[in-house]
Amino acid sequence: MQKTLKAVSFAACLFLAASLFLAGSALAENAFKIEDMSDMSDFDPNNFQNPTGDTFKIGLLQIFSGPGAGNGELFWLTTAWVAHDINKRGGIMIDGKKKLIEVIKGDVMGKPAATKKAAEKLVLEDKVDVLWGTSGSHLALVIQNVAERYKVIFHQSLSMSDSLMDEKNFNKYTFQTMWTTNQVGETTAYFYAQRKKEKKFYIICQDYLFGHSLADAFKKGLAKYYPEAEIVGEDYHPLFAKDFAPYLTKAKASGAEVIFTGDWMPDGGNLVKQARQLGVDLPFANIFIDEPNSLAAIGPEGTKGLVNLNQHIGDKNNKNGMAFAKKWNDLWKDKWSAPYNTLLYKWPGGTLGYALENTYWMLDVFERAGSSDPEKVIKVWEGDVYYTADGKRLEMRACDHVTIRDTYATEYVYPNPWFEEISSGDEVFVIPAEKSMPVKGGECK
Template identity: 25%
Template sequence: MKNVIRVVAVCAVLACSGATWAQKGETVRIALIEGLSGSFGNVGQNQLKSWQFLAENLNAANNVAGVKFEIVGMDSKGSPQEALNTFKAAVDQGFRYITQGNGSGAALALSDAVAKHNERNPGKEVVYLNYAAVDPALTNEKCNYWHFRLDADTSQKMEALTSFMKDQSMVKKVYLLNQNYSHGQQVARYFKEGMARKRPDASIVGDDLVPLGQVKDFAPYVAKIKQSGADTIVTGNWGADLTLFVKALNDAGLKMPMYTYYAAVSGTPTVLAAGGESEVYQISYGHSNHTGALAKLTSDYQKKFGDDLYTYSIYNGILLMSEAMAKAKSTDPVKVAAVMNGLRFKGFNGDSEMRKSDNQMQQGLYISKWQKVDKKYPYSVEKTGYTFAPVKYIESYVASTPTSCQMKRPS
């Protein structure tokens, strides 16, 4: 494993040879503030393991900065208020880096708290790495110099998804089903805007918002979809809200193309497989069948945990941090943030850039499709015999969306 990862890092290591590694050998502690229990706890637990596993494999000699990353999980129970309490506890324990991703409500609360903390406590600044919360507001009207988003936001993903869907002639009548919070509301909004521009002949025949994490039986929604005459479903649901929706579709025997953001997330693939062959697409920065070092990491993770590694933004986040620390010759959050802001690097999914104007990652995205494993795409998601195979790579400039961010920078 160490040899494999060393190959990944060797170019970056050589690029910095001769540098004064003031930070080499230091331990960088990161507090993962996440819902590790409750309705979406299985997703949070997967991502805690993912952070710890990738940090372990990209540590010390295996990252360009020569630092050791240590990830500590702190349970916010999926609540914005608990996330704030947990952030205060992390600061009290001396953490200077935090990360979170599940839930834009918690992300917005944390971003604001970090900005206020840093303004009031010079010399004790904290950097917030957001690996999955995709509300566009976080890098637009609510942007924050200390917040760095590693994922593509909802608007970027929808720009990419509608660019693909406009060429799918079978898409004519679309039913939207999303969670009733900022992300779900924006999936519906940006889909309508994108398709109005690219496929004005397609119509919306249903638009439902469901209470986040509260619906246990999606059968009534499936009945509405069936009655609507829809030929396509679009959903930004994730975790239990997607797993239970797919189960209801299976129970009703309703099969139609479904376009998703998070079909590969814990639990959903197993339920998809239980329904047999189905036409399901996912828009994401990755898919299930990367090659090279990332393929080995994904395989090793499944062997170790019996679970899937799918939050690849974590991988890019560790690369981003380590390259910034090497260039800053420091692990000081102030110096590292100054380098990360605008940094370009080679991510697992191609040329990537942490856009200087808003700290929004610019990166290539993939449309992948649910299918049975084969020789070309052999990774068995959740050991189901199925996989998400890439069908189209979308360059970063296609998915890039403008920002209204007026960033307040440290003086």
């Protein structure tokens, strides 16, 4: 019996070794290779020319008009960048032929009805192969329903609600690469638990579903990782508030050591600016207060000590990541004109960074599927593992189509490697994926 067990064990080891070798080889292929990147020196987002003919079409759903048009401006840049790079490489292999990437805009206008109309036009008239977007979980849900109805892949890349991929809302055509509110909450709590410096937190968030959900996720994260920490107060303000003094005064009086906020711009920038004007020098733990143009109005001293939690933060010590960033920054310095010549677009970090890496991943999945047939794409993307330009590991959980990944934190300092006008991150702290997992939804339970 002992000999038999040894023989079986030896055979099992050989099988395991072979399996790991094959898996490693496969994973090595599912990666962005900086050496394969095209010469981007001729890329200009203001003059991107869509190819014609039999193309692979991305339907870019964003706000392209009205007060929120800056969103469309930003994500046009990232999507056009990826398309330009892939097109100069010859396109992607789809249904037996190389196809160039075409990007077609769909203006959601920040409204559910407009979102539905734009998504249906992209699918029914423009015949796009994939829908990409969008900011706002209520709008993303509209697109999910369109994707399911017409059986087209939706790359849900910008909305964070845990409910989007829960048992009720999940559909097999939607894949979420954006991190979730639960991941934000656990990332923040784990970072401060490891830091063991501050224990008293005050929450200031926007008074709508996302603000409350994010605050709840942070409180749950503290209970899990940092039970000795204390929430000394919390407030929720209207969107686009003008006066933050009542909330900031209470936060200062509470004895808080950190203010946690999910405020996005312009609220986030105004919150910090008014805090400094009122003499409230508390640090803000945040996910959106990293927009350089807004921070420049506050200056280096006022932005010191901000702690940004994110799914993409530039790392000066990452060789491949910096090689990619240099290609981008060289164009920003020498070629791009308004609106792409402001501080916001100087480096491909934060929102720009994860939009880029997730779009490269999506196109890589389609090419490996060898088809725009949604059923074939689903089989490839479910359970897929992909490595980004700077070596981040992204995994698409098969049972609910949400992304498992490391997350990051950085404390803003001055001077820093990125900006002369503001404080920004320097040292990057990694929160392992297993410490900030998305809530299980879809078909996981």
